[in-house]
Amino acid sequence: MNLYAIRRRDFWGTPEELQETAARSAEVGAEMSDDVRWIRTYVVQEESGKLGTVCLYEGTSAAKVREQAERTGMPADEITLVADTVIVNPDPGKVLA
Template sequence: MNLYTIRRRDFWGTPEELQATAAKSAQVGAEMTDDVRWIRTYVVQEESGKLGTVCIYEGTSIEKVREQAERAGMPADEITLVADTVIVNPDPVAAVQA
């Protein structure tokens, strides 16, 4: 499988909307395990005030990654093949709220 980034812009109004879509995306992904695997998502605050995402997926093709997005009911504004990975530091771990 290849590694892809997906940019989804200005799609969610609230974190709860994003979580509902993420649950649907995970469900669809479970149905497509031979073609697509969701690795991680970074949620970004858009200039509009809405939420967007930058997602990392493994997939057999851009078409299958796009199909997973469509079946989950979310956009895939830009899908780009990852050429290489450079890790300087691991992703930070979110602080646990007590």
């Protein structure tokens, strides 16, 4: 599988809406586990005041990653193949589960 970064902009109005979508995403991901695996998500505050995300997924193709998003009912504004990973320090901040 390849690693993909997915940018989702201005989609959620509240953290609760995002959590509902995350639960649905996990369900769809379980259905598609041979093709897509959700790694992590960074929630970002958009200029509009809404929430967006930067997500990392493993996938057999960008098309399968997009399919997972569509089946979940969320956007995948940009899907980019990750060429490499450089870790300097562990991720800071709190983790939402």
